[in-house]
Amino acid sequence: MFLPDNTIPLLLQGYAWLPQLRRRASGEVVHTRVGGQRAVALRGPDAARFFYDEDHVERHTALPGPIKSTLFGHGAVHTLDGTGHRVRKAMFLSLLTGDGIGSLVRYTTAAWDEAAASWADGRRVVLFDEAAAILARGVCRWTGIPLAESEVPALASDLVAMVDGFATPGSRHWRARTARARREAWLRYLVEYVRDGVATVPAGSALDVVAHHRDADGEQLDPHTAAVELLNIIRPTTAVCWFVSFAAHALHRWPRHRAPLREGDDAFAEAFTHEIRRFYPFAPFLGGRAVRDLTWRGEKIPARSLVLLDVYGQHHDPALWKEPYTFDPRRFIGREIDAFELIPQGGGDPAAGHRCPGEAITVALLKALSMRLAQLDYDVPEQDLDISLRRIPARPASGFVLTGARAAAGSATARHASTARS
Numbered sequence: 550m551f552l553p554d555n556t557i558p559l560l561l562q563g564y565a566w567l568p569q570l571r572r573r574a575s576g577e578v579v580h581t582r583v584g585g586q587r588a589v590a591l592r593g594p595d596a597a598r599f600f601y602d603e604d605h606v607e608r609h610t611a612l613p614g615p616i617k618s619t620l621f622g623h624g625a626v627h628t629l630d631g632t633g634h635r636v637r638k639a640m641f642l643s644l645l646t647g648d649g650i651g652s653l654v655r656y657t658t659a660a661w662d663e664a665a666a667s668w669a670d671g672r673r674v675v676l677f678d679e680a681a682a683i684l685a686r687g688v689c690r691w692t693g694i695p696l697a698e699s700e701v702p703a704l705a706s707d708l709v710a711m712v713d714g715f716a717t718p719g720s721r722h723w724r725a726r727t728a729r730a731r732r733e734a735w736l737r738y739l740v741e742y743v744r745d746g747v748a749t750v751p752a753g754s755a756l757d758v759v760a761h762h763r764d765a766d767g768e769q770l771d772p773h774t775a776a777v778e779l780l781n782i783i784r785p786t787t788a789v790c791w792f793v794s795f796a797a798h799a800l801h802r803w804p805r806h807r808a809p810l811r812e813g814d815d816a817f818a819e820a821f822t823h824e825i826r827r828f829y830p831f832a833p834f835l836g837g838r839a840v841r842d843l844t845w846r847g848e849k850i851p852a853r854s855l856v857l858l859d860v861y862g863q864h865h866d867p868a869l870w871k872e873p874y875t876f877d878p879r880r881f882i883g884r885e886i887d888a889f890e891l892i893p894q895g896g897g898d899p900a901a902g903h904r905c906p907g908e909a910i911t912v913a914l915l916k917a918l919s920m921r922l923a924q925l926d927y928d929v930p931e932q933d934l935d936i937s938l939r940r941i942p943a944r945p946a947s948g949f950v951l952t953g954a955r956a957a958a959g960s961a962t963a964r965h966a967s968t969a970r971s
Contacts, residue, residue: 552580552581552582552587553581553582554581554582554583554584554585555570555581555582555583556582556583556584556585559583560717560718561939562938562939563830563833563937563938563939563940563941563943564830564833564861564938564939564941564943565938565939566833567579567590567592567833567834567857567859567861567862568859568861568862568865570590571590571592571859571862577591577592577596577845577846577848578590578591578845578846578848578850580848583855583857584613586854586855587851587854587855588854588855588856588857589839589845589848589850589854589855589856589857590834590856590857590858590859591845591856591857591858591859592858592859592862592863592866593863593866593868593869594863594869594887594889594890594896595889596845596858596863597858597863597889597890597892597896597897598889598896598897599845600835600837600856600858600896601889601895601896601897603630603631603840604840605839605840605843605856606837606838606839606840606856607630607837607838607840608627608628608629608630608836608837608838609628609629609630609634610838611836611837611838611855611856612627612628612836615715615722616715616716618725618726618729619711619714619715619722619725619726619729620711620712620715620725620784621777621781622729622733622777622778622780622781623777624773624774624777625774625777625778625781626638626641626778626781627781632765633764633765635765636764636765637762637764637765637778638906640758640759640762640778641778641781641782641906641907642906643758644755644758644782645782645906645907645909645910646906646909649910650909650910650913651913652691653687653688653691653786653910653913653914654913654914654917656687656688656690656691657683657684657687657688657691657914657917657918658687658917658918658921659687660683660684660686660687660690661683661687661918661921662921664679664682664683665921665925665954665956668927668951668954669954669955669956671952671953672952673930673950673951673952674927674950674951674952674954675947675948675949675950676793676794676797676948676949676950676951677790677791677793677794677944677945677948677949678705678790678948680789680790680793680794680918681705681706681708681709681787681790682701682702682705683918684705684786684787684789684790684914685701685704685705685708685783685786685787686698686701686705687786688782688783688786688787689704689783691754691755692754692755692756692779692782692783693750693751693754693755693756693757694736694739694755694756694779694783695739695748704732705787706728707728707729707731707732708728708732708780708783708784708787708788709787709788709790710724710725710727710728711725711728711729711732711780711784712725712784712787712788712791712942713725713942714726716833716941716942717940717941729780732776732780733773733776733777733780734776735776736775736776736779736780737772737773737775737776738772739756739776740756740759740760740772740775740776740779741772743756743757743760744760744761744769744772755779755782756779759775759778759779759782760775762775762778782907785905785907785911786907786910786914789911789914789915789918791831791942791944792825792826792829792831792911792915793915793918793919793922794944794945794948794949795825795829795936795945796821796825796915796918796919796922797922797945797949797951798829798934798936798945798949799821799824799825799828799829799876800919800922800923801929801934801949802876803876806821806878806923807923809821810919810920810922810923810924811920811923811924811957813920816882817878817879817882818916818919818920819881819912819916820878820879820880820881820882821878821916821919822912822915822916822919823878823881823886823891823912824876824877824878824880824881825915825919826891826893826911826912826915827864827870827891827893828864828876829936829943830861830936830938830941830942830943831893831942831943832860832861832893832894832942833859833860833861833941834857834858834859834860834861834862835857835858835860835892835895836855836856836857836858837855837856837858838853838854838855838856839851839852839853839854839855839856840852858892858896860892860893863892864891864892864893869890894907894908894911895908923957924956924957925954925955925956925957926953926954926955926956926957927951927952927953927954927955928951928952928953929949929950929951929952930950930951930952932946932947932949932950933945933946933947934946934947934949
């Protein structure tokens with residue numbers, strides 16, 4: 550069967566690429582080629598279960614070199630399978646679950662409060678950039694990575710660049726490569742200083758744990774791989790700035806959602822967070838490779854072909870979500886979310902598979918920062934708030950500009966500011 554290569558349409562159409570292919574296909578499996586390789590695309594919770602079964606799909610051979618060189622890093626946990634993956638993943642889970650979530654949220658909200666206090670002078674704030682700096686500052690304090698205040702903007706810029714350039718050719722991609730090389734070198738030396746006793750870090754901090762972690766072979770990570778994995782904590786945490794800018798976009802378009810967030814409605818805040826992650830575009834699809842000849846609902850998937858899980862299409866599938874193009878946080882209130890249904894950071898059990906171990910961190914941070922954002926009053930000047938589905942990863946074109954930020958009367962932020970002044 551002749552299959553045309555769809556690399557250029559993917560680059561041109563972005564998030565709409567797989568949904569459009571599916572509309573033209575006659576079955577549940579879309580057959581195509583990407584980057585010269587045969588690929589099949591699946592969608593839906595059952596497809597996600599199939600995709601995350603290691604007897605069907607492996608990840609370590611599927612990640613292209615350009616993505617390793619920008620987003621994940623060479624030797625990262627994302628490139629492992631089997632026992633090696635489980636042992637390395639356990640290290641992340643020990644840091645990114647349980648008490649670690651609350652402490653990271655506290656560091657980050659403290660950084661938000663510091664920054665928001667400076668916005669009261671009426672200056673123009675690009676929320677995407679400010680949120681990136683806040684998150685970078687908070688996560689470095691939490692990990693034990695020493696970082697001077699003057700170093701925060703450059704670090705935040707590099708961490709954003711790694712995410713912003715992973716899925717595109719050209720200048721964004723080369724900025725991402727340069728940023729990763731620079732930050733891997735920085736953290737590699739820091740790991741060596743910690744191991745040599747030159748740098749003292751808090752016991753149990755992420756820097757301490759990663760620097761002394763032993764892999765499945767009983768050996769410490771080499772300094773480069775340790776640096777890669779530290780970046781795989783601070784980079785995705787900083788990437789929550791994408792979701793913060795989407796939260797601002799949603800509150801601007803649908804201001805009725807501001808009141809329950811401002812009032813501290815915890816159930817609504819969590820539902821709002823899940824709807825941001827469902828409704829707005831972030832990961833277009835996830836990829837793996839068929840470990841052998843497979844069959845999915847009568848369709849053959851040849852061994853070694855790419856298997857793509859259509860994340861954006863699944864999150865906007867009317868068979869799963871009523872009125873999927875309507876932003877409605879209340880769809881998640883009182884609803885138990887299946888592990889393979891809402892998959893912005895993968896599906897399944899984070900402890901056993903390739904679902905992102907930091908997903909709970911993302912939810913907790915976005916929830917806390919959305920509530921703080923709602924507790925501010927501000928003006929939104931004329932700007933380009935379009936979110937192009939052709940751009941991966943998508944973001945509001947302007948970064949969401951606000952001016953005249955001040956604590957809303959009666960909000961927790963206003964009470965905090967009043968206490969601080971007294």
